[in-house]
Amino acid sequence: xxxxxxxxxxxxxxxxxxxxxxxxxxxxxxxxxxxxxxxxxxxxxxxxxxxxxxxxxxxxxxxxxxxxxxxxxxxxxxxxxxxxxxxxxxxxxxxxxxxxxxxxxxxxxxxxxxxxxxxxxxxxxxxxxxxxxxxxxxxxxxxxxxxxxxxxxxxxxxxxxxxxxxxxxxxxxxxxxxxxxxxxxxxxxxxxxxxxxxxxxxxxxxxxxxxxxxxxxxxxxxxxxxxxxxxxxxxxxxxxxxxxxxxxxxxxxxxxxxxxxxxxxxxxxxxxxxxxxxxxxxxxxxxxxxxxxxxxxxxxxxxxxxxxxxxxxxxxxxxxxxxxxxxxxxxxxxxxxxxxxxxxxxxxxxxxxxxxxxxxxxxxxxxxxxxxxxxxxxxxxxxxxxxxxxxxxxxxxxxxxxxxxxxxxxxxxxxxxxxxxxxxxxxxxxxxxxxxxxxxxxxxxxxx
Amino acid sequence: xxxxxxxxxxxxxxxxxxxxxxxxxxxxxxxxxxxxxxxxxxxxxxxxxxxxxxxxxxxxxxxxxxxxxxxxxxxxxxxxxxxxxxxxxxxxxxxxxxxxxxxxxxxxxxxxxxxxxxxxxxxxxxxxxxxxxxxxxxxxxxxxxxxxxxxxxxxxxxxxxxxxxxxxxxxxxxxxxxxxxxxxxxxxxxxxxxxxxxxxxxxxxxxxxxxxxxxxxxxxxxxxxxxxxxxxxxxxxxxxxxxxxxxxxxxxxxxxxxxxxxxxxxxxxxxxxxxxxxxxxxxxxxxxxxxxxxxxxxxxxxxxxxxxxxxxxxxxxxxxxxxxxxxxxxxxxxxxxxxxxxxxxxxxxxxxxxxxxxxxxxxxxxxxxxxxxxxxxxxxxxxxxxxxxxxxxxxxxxxxxxxxxxxxxxxxxxxxxxxxxxxxxxxxxxxxxxxxxxxxxxxxxx
Numbered sequence: 001x002x003x004x005x006x007x008x009x010x011x012x013x014x015x016x017x018x019x020x021x022x023x024x025x026x027x028x029x030x031x032x033x034x035x036x037x038x039x040x041x042x043x044x045x046x047x048x049x050x051x052x053x054x055x056x057x058x059x060x061x062x063x064x065x066x067x068x069x070x071x072x073x074x075x076x077x078x079x080x081x082x083x084x085x086x087x088x089x090x091x092x093x094x095x096x097x098x099x100x101x102x103x104x105x106x107x108x109x110x111x112x113x114x115x116x117x118x119x120x121x122x123x124x125x126x127x128x129x130x131x132x133x134x135x136x137x138x139x140x141x142x143x144x145x146x147x148x149x150x151x152x153x154x155x156x157x158x159x160x161x162x163x164x165x166x167x168x169x170x171x172x173x174x175x176x177x178x179x180x181x182x183x184x185x186x187x188x189x190x191x192x193x194x195x196x197x198x199x200x201x202x203x204x205x206x207x208x209x210x211x212x213x214x215x216x217x218x219x220x221x222x223x224x225x226x227x228x229x230x231x232x233x234x235x236x237x238x239x240x241x242x243x244x245x246x247x248x249x250x251x252x253x254x255x256x257x258x259x260x261x262x263x264x265x266x267x268x269x270x271x272x273x274x275x276x277x278x279x280x281x282x283x284x285x286x287x288x289x290x291x292x293x294x295x296x297x298x299x300x301x302x303x304x305x306x307x308x309x310x311x312x313x314x315x316x317x318x319x320x321x322x323x324x325x326x327x328x329x330x331x332x333x334x335x336x337x338x339x340x341x342x343x344x345x346x347x348x349x350x351x352x353x354x355x356x357x358x359x360x361x362x363x364x365x366x367x368x369x370x371x372x373x374x375x376x377x378x379x380x381x382x383x384x385x386x387x388x389x390x391x392x393x394x395x396x397x398x399x400x401x402x403x404x405x406x407x408x409x410x411x412x413x414x415x416x417x418x419x420x421x422x423x424x425x426x427x428x429x430x431x432x433x434x435x436x437x438x439x440x441x442x443x444x445x446x447x448x
Numbered sequence: 449x450x451x452x453x454x455x456x457x458x459x460x461x462x463x464x465x466x467x468x469x470x471x472x473x474x475x476x477x478x479x480x481x482x483x484x485x486x487x488x489x490x491x492x493x494x495x496x497x498x499x500x501x502x503x504x505x506x507x508x509x510x511x512x513x514x515x516x517x518x519x520x521x522x523x524x525x526x527x528x529x530x531x532x533x534x535x536x537x538x539x540x541x542x543x544x545x546x547x548x549x550x551x552x553x554x555x556x557x558x559x560x561x562x563x564x565x566x567x568x569x570x571x572x573x574x575x576x577x578x579x580x581x582x583x584x585x586x587x588x589x590x591x592x593x594x595x596x597x598x599x600x601x602x603x604x605x606x607x608x609x610x611x612x613x614x615x616x617x618x619x620x621x622x623x624x625x626x627x628x629x630x631x632x633x634x635x636x637x638x639x640x641x642x643x644x645x646x647x648x649x650x651x652x653x654x655x656x657x658x659x660x661x662x663x664x665x666x667x668x669x670x671x672x673x674x675x676x677x678x679x680x681x682x683x684x685x686x687x688x689x690x691x692x693x694x695x696x697x698x699x700x701x702x703x704x705x706x707x708x709x710x711x712x713x714x715x716x717x718x719x720x721x722x723x724x725x726x727x728x729x730x731x732x733x734x735x736x737x738x739x740x741x742x743x744x745x746x747x748x749x750x751x752x753x754x755x756x757x758x759x760x761x762x763x764x765x766x767x768x769x770x771x772x773x774x775x776x777x778x779x780x781x782x783x784x785x786x787x788x789x790x791x792x793x794x795x796x797x798x799x800x801x802x803x804x805x806x807x808x809x810x811x812x813x814x815x816x817x818x819x820x821x822x823x824x825x826x827x828x829x830x831x832x833x834x835x836x837x838x839x840x841x842x843x844x845x846x847x848x849x850x851x852x853x854x855x856x857x858x859x860x861x862x863x864x865x866x867x868x869x870x871x872x873x874x875x876x877x878x879x880x881x882x883x884x885x886x887x888x889x890x891x892x893x894x
Contacts, residue, residue, distance in 0.1 A: 017465045248790065318764070
C-alpha cells in the first residue's frame with residue numbers, strides 16, 4: 001500500500017471520527033459530563049453595586065423616581081387598629097437590616113418573641129460583606145416561617161451585596177442553627193403539608209445555553225429547590241429547562257439580562273398547588289408549582305416531575321414579587337411596579353387565571369399608596385382580609401376586601417439604618433392564628 | 449503491516465471520537481460551526497409547526513427590518529378556500545396588498561374584483577410639507593384605504609424602505625384613481641374618519657434633541673403625533689403622543705419604553721380611533737371625542753384627549769405588539785394581539801377584553817393548531833352578525849370567523865411573486881367588510 005494512501009486513509013478516519021464524536025456528544029448519547037457551570041456554587045463575584053441596582057429592575061428614571069423612599073416620619077408601631085374588622089393573631093416579621101432579626105408581634109405591636117439570624121446564614125464568600133457602606137445599602141432579605149415549638153425556617157438572600165452566601169436553614173427558639181443548606185437562594189419559600197420545603201436557587205451560567213446561544217453569558221437561571229424537612233436536597237429543577245421543554249419558551253422575548261445584571265427570569269416566588277387549587281387552574285395538577293418570573297412579568301405553572309411549564313400568563317402587572325393561588329382559584333399577586341395610574345407604584349391584585357381579569361385590587365382609588373420591592377408579599381387571611389408586607393414603606397397593612405386599612409404597623413427605627421435613609425425594610429410578614437405559636441404559653445423565656 | 453495499520457486506524461478512531469466529543473462538551477474552537485451544521489440538519493428533517501420554530505429562535509431580539517420580509521406561501525392555492533354562505537356576513541371586502549402597493553382591491557365573497565384603484569403618480573411626487581427627502585422615490589405602498597359611498601378613496605402609504613420613519617403620506621383619490629388632494633407628511637398605518645368628516649391621521653417624525661424629562665432616551669428618537677385633517681386634507685391640529693403621556697398622570701407608561709429601541713421607535717403608535725359617547729362610557733375617565741390609541745412598543749392601549757393633550761386612561765395587558773385596537777358596542781375592546789398567545793407559543797390572536805377588569809371575554813383561535821400569525825400589522829373588524837373579519841397580514845390571508853371560532857370565509861389573496869426564495873405572498877395589510885348598500889358608486893358606474 002502506498003504511503004500516501006495510508007496517510008489519506010488515516011486522515012479521513014480522523015476527520016470522520018472527530019465529527020462523529022462531536023455529533024453523538026451533541027445528541028447527548030454519551031452519559032452527560034457535568035459542566036462546571038451547571039453547579040450552583042460556582043458563581044463568580046460580580047460588581048456588587050450593579051447587582052444591588054439590578055434589583056430595582058430597569059433603571060429608568062420613570063421607574064426609579066417612583067421608588068423613592070417615603071419621607072422620614074417618626075410615627076412607628078401600630079398606627080391603625082380596628083379590632084372589629086381585623087383577623088387577630090400574631091405577625092411574624094423579618095426585617096432587612098444589618099443586624100437582622102425576626103420578630104413575633106401581637107396586634108398591639110408588642111414584641112412577644114424575637115430570634116436572631118445566625119451568622120452562618122449571613123456568611124458570604126465575599127469578605128467585604130457585612131460591614132461598611134455597601135452592606136447597609138443592600139442588607140439581606142429574609143423570609144421566615146414558624147414551624148413548631150418556636151422553631152423557624154429562614155431563607156436568607158444576600159445577593160444584593162454578594163453573589164455568594166445566603167441559604168435556607170432551621171433555627172430553634174434559642175436561635176441555634178439546626179441545619180443549613182447554603183447557597184444563593186431567593187428569599188421566598190413554601191412549606192408543604194408533609195414538611196418538605198420548596199425554595200428557589202439562583203444559578204449562574206457562564207457557558208452559552210444549548211439552543212439559546214443568543215442569551216449573553218454569564219446569566220442567571222433559577223432552579224426550584226426541594227428539600228426534605230431535615231434540609232436534605234430532594235430535587236432541583238431548572239426553570240429555563242422547563243421553559244425550553246414547553247411552548248412557553250417564547251416568553252424569553254421579554255427577558256433583558258444585559259440590562260438587569262444577568263438576571264434572565266428572576267423567579268421571585270414559589271408555591272405548591274393543592275388538589276383543590278389545581279382543579280381550578282387550566283391544565284394544572286396537584287403538586288405543580290406556581291412561579292413568579294419577575295423579569296418577564298410572567299406567572300407560570302411548572303410540573304417539577306416532567307420539568308415542563310404547563311401554563312403561563314403575562315398581564316397588567318410589572319416586576320411582580322409574590323404570587324400564589326387562593327382556594328377560590330384566583331391568584332393573589334404583589335405587583336411591584338404595575339400601578340400605571342399612580343406612577344408605576346405597587347398594588348395588590350387578585351387575578352382570575354382563566355380570563356386574567358382583575359377581580360380585586362388595592363390600593364385602587366383609596367388614595368393609599370404602596371412602595372413595594374422584590375421582597376414584598378401578600379397573604380389572604382381566613383376572614384377575607386389581606387395582609388400586605390409593603391417593603392419600601394417599612395410597614396405591614398391589613399386590608400379588608402372593601403379596601404379599608406384596619407391594621408397598620410410601621411417598623412421601628414433601628415440603629416443600623418443611618419439617619420435620613422429611612423427605616424429598615426420589611427422583608428417578609430406572615431400572620432399566624434392566636435393558637436399557632438403554642439410555645440409562647442409554655443415558655444417564660446423571651447428573646448434568647 | 450496490515451495488523452499495524454488496523455491498530456493505527458482503531459487508535460485514530462478512538463482519539464478522533466474523543467476529540468470530537470470534547471470539542472462539543474467543552475465548547476472548544478470549531479464547536480460552534482459543528483453545532484451549526486448539526487442544527488441545519490435538524491431543521492431540514494424536523495416537520496414541526498412552522499410558526500413555533502420561528503418564534504423559538506426569536507428570544508429577546510428586538511423587532512427589525514427582517515420583520516417585513518414576506519414568508520413563503522403557507523396556503524398553496526390563492527382564492528377563496530372556505531365560503532360558508534349561510535353563516536358569513538354578506539358584503540364586499542376592501543383590502544390593501546402591501547407589496548403590490550399600486551392596486552387596492554374591492555372583492556366579492558368569491559374573490560372576484562368589483563373595483564380597483566391605484567395610486568396616481570402625482571400623489572407621491574412633488575414637494576413635501578415636512579422636507580423629508582427620500583431621493584429617487586420607489587413606488588409607495590398602501591397600508592390602509594377608506595372608501596366613501598361615491599367611490600372616493602382615502603389612502604395612507606409608506607415609502608416601503610428600510611429607513612425610519614417609514615410613513616410617506618396620505619391622499620384622497622376619486623373612484624377612477626384621480627388625485628383629489630395629498631397630505632405629504634410622514635403618515636403611516638391606519639386612519640379614522642370622525643362623524644363630522646374630519647380625518648384622524650398618525651404622523652411620526654425623528655426628534656434630534658433630547659426632550660425634557662426624557663434625557664435617558666438616546667437621540668435621535670421617534671415621536672408619534674395624531675393629526676386632525678379637514679375633509680379636504682388640511683391639517684387642523686397636531687398633538688404629540690409623547691407629550692400627552694408626559695402631561696398626564698400616566699407618565700409611568702414610559703418605564704416600558706426601550707431607550708435603545710429599534711431606530712428610536714419608542715412608542716410605535718399604530719392605531720388611533722374616535723370614541724363616540726356610547727363607547728367612551730365603557731372606559732373609566734374617557735369622554736366623547738377622545739381617541740383610543742394603540743402603542744405597540746409599550747404593549748399599551750390608551751385613551752388620549754386631544755384638547756388637553758393628555759392621556760386619560762391606559763392599560764397594559766396580556767397582549768404583545770398589538771395592532772388595530774378598537775371599542776365595540778358591547779363595551780369591550782377588540783385587539784389584534786400579534787405575539788401574545790401564551791397557549792400557542794407567542795403566535796397571534798384576536799382578543800376581546802373588558803376594559804374595566806382587563807379580563808379576556810373572547811379570543812380566536814382557541815385550538816392550538818389553528819394557524820394565525822403575523823409578526824407585523826394585522827387588522828380586525830367586528831361584523832354586524834357578530835362574526836369577526838381578520839387580516840393575517842404576513843400570510844396574505846383574510847378570514848371570517850364566528851363567535852364559536854369557526855372559519856366561514858377564508859380568502860388567500862392572489863398577489864404573489866416568485867423570487868429565488870420561492871413563491872412569496874404579498875402582505876394583506878388591512879381588510880374591511882363593507883355593506884354593498886354603502887357603495888352606491890358601484891351600481892351607478894357600471
